[in-house]
Amino acid sequence: MAKDFGIGESVKRSEDVRFVTGNGKYTDDINRPGQTYAYFLRSPVAHATLDSINIDEAKKAPGVVGVFTGQDIADAGLGGVPCGWQITDKHGDPMKEPAHPILAHGKVRHVGDPIVCVVADTYAQARDAAEMIDIDFGQLPAVVDMKAAAEGNPTNVHDEAPDNVCYDWELGDKEAVDSAFAGAAHVTTLELVNNRLVANPMEPRCCIGDWDSSSDDYTLYTTSQNPHVIRLLMGAFVLNIPEHKLRVYAPDVGGGFGAKIYHYAEEAFVTWASKQVRRPIKWTSDRSEAFISDAHGRDQVTKAELAMDAEGKFLALRCDTLANMGAYLSTFAPAIPTWLHGTLLAGQYATPAVHCRVRAMFTNTVPVDAYRGAGRPEATYILERIVNKAAKELGLDQCELRRRNFIRDFPYDTPVAVQYDTGDFDKTLNKAMEISDYANFEQRRQEAASRGKLRGIGLSCYIEACGIAPSSLVGALGARAGLYEAATIRVNPTGSVTVLTGSHSHGQGHETTFAQVVSDALGIPFESVDIVHGDTSKVPFGMGTYGSRSLAVGGSAIVKAVDKVVEKGKKIAAHLLEAAESDIVFEDGQYKVAGTDKAKAFAEVSLAAYVPHNYPIEDVEPGLEETAFYDPKNFTFPAGAYLCEVEVDPETGKVEIIDLFAADDFGNIVNPMIVEGQVHGGLAQGLGQAMLENCVYDEEGQLTSGSYMDYAMPLAGDLPMFTVSSEDGTPCTHNPLGVKGCGEAGAIGSPPALVNAVIDALRDHGIEHIDMPLSPNRVWSAINAASHKQAAE
Amino acid sequence: MTTITMTVNGKERSGKAEGRTLLVDFLRTEMGLTGTHVGCDTSQCGCCVVHVNGESVKACATFVSGMDGAEVTTIEGMANDDGSLGVMQASFKEHHGLQCGFCTPGMIMSATDLLANNPSPSEDEIRTWLKGNICRCTGYHNIVKSVQAAAATMAGAREAAE
Ligand code: FES
Ligand code: FES
Numbered sequence: 001m002a003k004d005f006g007i008g009e010s011v012k013r014s015e016d017v018r019f020v021t022g023n024g025k026y027t028d029d030i031n032r033p034g035q036t037y038a039y040f041l042r043s044p045v046a047h048a049t050l051d052s053i054n055i056d057e058a059k060k061a062p063g064v065v066g067v068f069t070g071q072d073i074a075d076a077g078l079g080g081v082p083c084g085w086q087i088t089d090k091h092g093d094p095m096k097e098p099a100h101p102i103l104a105h106g107k108v109r110h111v112g113d114p115i116v117c118v119v120a121d122t123y124a125q126a127r128d129a130a131e132m133i134d135i136d137f138g139q140l141p142a143v144v145d146m147k148a149a150a151e152g153n154p155t156n157v158h159d160e161a162p163d164n165v166c167y168d169w170e171l172g173d174k175e176a177v178d179s180a181f182a183g184a185a186h187v188t189t190l191e192l193v194n195n196r197l198v199a200n201p202m203e204p205r206c207c208i209g210d211w212d213s214s215s216d217d218y219t220l221y222t223t224s225q226n227p228h229v230i231r232l233l234m235g236a237f238v239l240n241i242p243e244h245k246l247r248v249y250a251p252d253v254g255g256g257f258g259a260k261i262y263h264y265a266e267e268a269f270v271t272w273a274s275k276q277v278r279r280p281i282k283w284t285s286d287r288s289e290a291f292i293s294d295a296h297g298r299d300q301v302t303k304a305e306l307a308m309d310a311e312g313k314f315l316a317l318r319c320d321t322l323a324n325m326g327a328y329l330s331t332f333a334p335a336i337p338t339w340l341h342g343t344l345l346a347g348q349y350a351t352p353a354v355h356c357r358v359r360a361m362f363t364n365t366v367p368v369d370a371y372r373g374a375g376r377p378e379a380t381y382i383l384e385r386i387v388n389k390a391a392k393e394l395g396l397d398q399c400e401l402r403r404r405n406f407i408r409d410f411p412y413d414t415p416v417a418v419q420y421d422t423g424d425f426d427k428t429l430n431k432a433m434e435i436s437d438y439a440n441f442e443q444r445r446q447e448a449a450s451r452g453k454l455r456g457i458g459l460s461c462y463i464e465a466c467g468i469a470p471s472s473l474v475g476a477l478g479a480r481a482g483l484y485e486a487a488t489i490r491v492n493p494t495g496s497v498t499v500l501t502g503s504h505s506h507g508q509g510h511e512t513t514f515a516q517v518v519s520d521a522l523g524i525p526f527e528s529v530d531i532v533h534g535d536t537s538k539v540p541f542g543m544g545t546y547g548s549r550s551l552a553v554g555g556s557a558i559v560k561a562v563d564k565v566v567e568k569g570k571k572i573a574a575h576l577l578e579a580a581e582s583d584i585v586f587e588d589g590q591y592k593v594a595g596t597d598k599a600k601a602f603a604e605v606s607l608a609a610y611v612p613h614n615y616p617i618e619d620v621e622p623g624l625e626e627t628a629f630y631d632p633k634n635f636t637f638p639a640g641a642y643l644c645e646v647e648v649d650p651e652t653g654k655v656e657i658i659d660l661f662a663a664d665d666f667g668n669i670v671n672p673m674i675v676e677g678q679v680h681g682g683l684a685q686g687l688g689q690a691m692l693e694n695c696v697y698d699e700e701g702q703l704t705s706g707s708y709m710d711y712a713m714p715l716a717g718d719l720p721m722f723t724v725s726s727e728d729g730t731p732c733t734h735n736p737l738g739v740k741g742c743g744e745a746g747a748i749g750s751p752p753a754l755v756n757a758v759i760d761a762l763r764d765h766g767i768e769h770i771d772m773p774l775s776p777n778r779v780w781s782a783i784n785a786a787s788h789k790q791a792a793e
Numbered sequence: 794m795t796t797i798t799m800t801v802n803g804k805e806r807s808g809k810a811e812g813r814t815l816l817v818d819f820l821r822t823e824m825g826l827t828g829t830h831v832g833c834d835t836s837q838c839g840c841c842v843v844h845v846n847g848e849s850v851k852a853c854a855t856f857v858s859g860m861d862g863a864e865v866t867t868i869e870g871m872a873n874d875d876g877s878l879g880v881m882q883a884s885f886k887e888h889h890g891l892q893c894g895f896c897t898p899g900m901i902m903s904a905t906d907l908l909a910n911n912p913s914p915s916e917d918e919i920r921t922w923l924k925g926n927i928c929r930c931t932g933y934h935n936i937v938k939s940v941q942a943a944a945a946t947m948a949g950a951r952e953a954a955e
Contacts (some may be wrong), residue, residue, distance in 0.1 A: 337839065659951045674889070680934040682932075713929070716926070719920075
C-alpha cells in the first residue's frame, strides 16, 4: 500500500534528482540541428514614430541569415498579439483593444518594443549586425504617469483611445454604498499605490521555433506556464497555423509567477521566421531584456473609503482605482484589476455594500498583466490597510475590529458577485495570534525600545479566489477561453500509470503531488506513477497553471479520470471474478467481491485489459486509458491571517522583519512540505513588494530600475525564517479533493501585514501611511517629516 | 578562436573559445554541461556559480581565455563516485531547498564553498554568504535549512572518521 506516499504525506519531490544534479532540461538547454539565433532590436525610446529603418548593412553582415521588420510581418499578413479577455465597460461598450504588432510598425510605444529582428548563425553575429541598423525616430511625448493621463493628457498612446482609457468599469451597488456613507458614524479614507513589480523568474524567457520541411509542421519550444494556451492564441490568432500542424512544448521551466502565462511576440516570430529562413531559430532573453519585455505586475493607485457605524461595523466600502495596462494589452491584463480584483473587495468581512470603479489606462510602458496573486494582492492591500487605519482611528485593536466584521455563515454571497463556499476566519486569526504570541507583544515592544528600536506588529486577513474557474461564468465575464482542465490516466499493461496533465509545473512539484493523488486513489506504489506535462503533442488540451489552480482544477480532472479507470476496471474484474459488477468494490488497490475474500489486484485487471483473452470483449473495449475534463463549479477561497513583526531603526529607517506568522486555510492538503514551500516563496515575493521591489519609470518613459543593480530582489539576508501553519483547513465543498490552492497566498497576504507592522512601529510619530516599498529612505523620510511636524506643533 | 584545455569534473576536456567567450557559455555550449545556468547579465544572481581551482566563481563574469589548465567543477560533478547524490545535493532534496531548480546548481556550488571555508556557519553567516545567489521561488527558508543540515551531516561524517 501507498500510505507513506499518499495524500497528506510530505513526500520528497521526485523531480529534484534531476535539478540537483544539473540534469533539468530547460528551454535554453535545448539546441536543434542547424539552429540560428535571433536578436531583437528594441526601442530605446518610449514613444516615437518610426520614420525610417535602414537594414541594408545588417543584411550583409557576417553570419546573417535574415533581417525582419514590422513591414515584413504586415506583408506576411500575420495577426497581432491577441488579448484573451474582453472587459465590457460601465456603459456596456467593449474595452478599447488596439493592435499589438509582433514587430513595431509605424510607431513604438514603450522602451523595449521590438522593431527589427536579426537572425544569424550565432547570437553574437546577430547582435553585431543589429548595431548596423539605422532607425530615424520621430520622438513623441510619453504618457507615463497614470494620474496625469487620467486628468487629461494631450498625448495618446493609441489613436483608438484618445483619452488613454482602455475601459471605465464598475462593480457593486453604487446607490446602496452612497446611502450607507450618508448615514455612517465614521468614515476612514486612504489613498494608496500598489507599486509596479517585475516578476523576475530566475530563468529568463527563451523560445525556439522549428519548422519541419518534410511535414510542414511547426514546433515551438518555449518557457511557458500553459503550452496549449500558447498554441491556441498563436496558431489561431497570429500565424494562422491549424492546431494539428503546431506543437508547443514547454519543458522544465524555471519559475513563472504569471510572467510566463502570456503569449509573447518573440514566440510567434521565431515560429513563423523558422520557415522563412528554413532553419530553427532560438531566442534567449537576457535579464536586461526581460525587464523591458516581460509583462510587469500590479501598478494601481486607489482611493478607498470605508464607512462604519459607531461600533465599528462596516457599512460600505468605496474604491476608485487607476490601473496601468502599459502600452498594449497583454493576454489576461484587462481581467486583473476587474474580475480578479473588484470581486475580492469584501475580503473576510460582512460589509453589506461595496462599490468599485476601475479605469484602465494605456501608458508608454511595458504591458502589465498578472503577477503572483494578480488583482487579489491589490484588493487585499486596500482592504487590510484601510481596516488597520480605521482601527487606529477608532482606538480598537486590529484583531478586534476585524472580529466585529468577520463573515461567519457559509455559503456567503458577497456584494461583489462571488459566493464563498466555506471558511473559518476566527480560526485562522486565533492561530496566527497563537503562533505569534500576540498577547505578549507589548513586552517585546518595550524590550526593543530599550535597544533603541521601534517594534511593531501588523495584521492582514486575506481571502483570495483561486482555481479559475467555471467556464460559463468566465465566459460571461469576458474570457475568450474555457477554464477547465484535462487529464488522461494511461494505465500501462503491467499496472504502472502514466498521467498526462494539462497543468504545467514550473516549480510547484506536480510530479510529486499529482503522483501522490493517483497513488492514493489506485493503491499503487508512488514510483509506479509518472506525470507528463508541457507538451501539446502528448497531453490533452488543457489550460495550464496560474491562479493557484493546478490541484483544485487539474487535480480534480485527474481524480475524475481515475474514477473512470476504476469504473471500467470493475467491469473487467467482475468478469474475471465471475461476480456481478455491482458486487465489486475497489479498495487498497484491489478489486474485491464484497463480503468475500475473492479479489484481483489492480495490475492483474490492467493486464487483462491489454491481453484480453479471458475478457468481456462483447461489452468492454480492451485497453485501460481514460481522459477527463473537469470544469470547476466555483472559485475556491483560500483565506488566512498573517501577522508580521518588525523592528525599525529610527536612525536609518531600516526595517528588519523579525518574523512573519502565517495561518492559512487551504482546505485539504496533499503534500504539507510542498505547501509550506509555496507559502515561503509567496511571502518572499509579498515582503519583497512591501519592502524592496519597485519598478520605476522616469518622465520620459525610461525604465530606471532595469537590472538587479536598481531593482531590489529579496536576498537571503533580507528575510527571516517564517512561521507558517496550514493545518485543519475547511475543505473546499465543491471539488473532489477538497483543496483550495496555496501558490499565491503568501504574496497576497504579506504586503499589508508588513506595512501595518511598520505603521504600528511608528505609532508615536503620528504617521498614517507610507507607500510601498518601505525602503530605509522612505521610512526615514517619513519619520523625519513627522518629527518636524511634531516639533512645530 | 583558440583551443582551451581544462580539467572539468575530473576529466581533461578541450574546447574552442574566442577572446570574449565567457566560462558559462563555454561550459554550456562547448562542454554540453547545461546544469550551469544564466540568470542575469550583471553578475548578481549566482545561477552560474561553479568552482575554479576549488573556489566558487561566477562563470558569467569569467573569461575562458587564460583558463588553460584550470580545474573546474560544475553541478554535474557534485554527485558521489557511485552516482548517489552528494551531501549538499541530498540535503537540498531532503529539505525542499528548491522549487523550479533554476537557481539550484549555483546555490549548491556556492553553499558547498561556504562549508569548505566555514564548516559550521550560523544562520546569519549562511544568509550573508548567499547574498550573491538569488532564488525567486523558495524565500530562502528551506535553502538555509538545507545548508544547515548539510553542515550537520558533514560534521557527523568527520566525527565518525576521527
Ligand atoms: S548569471 Fe552569473 S551572476 Fe547571474
Ligand atoms: S528554486 Fe526557483 S529560483 Fe530558486
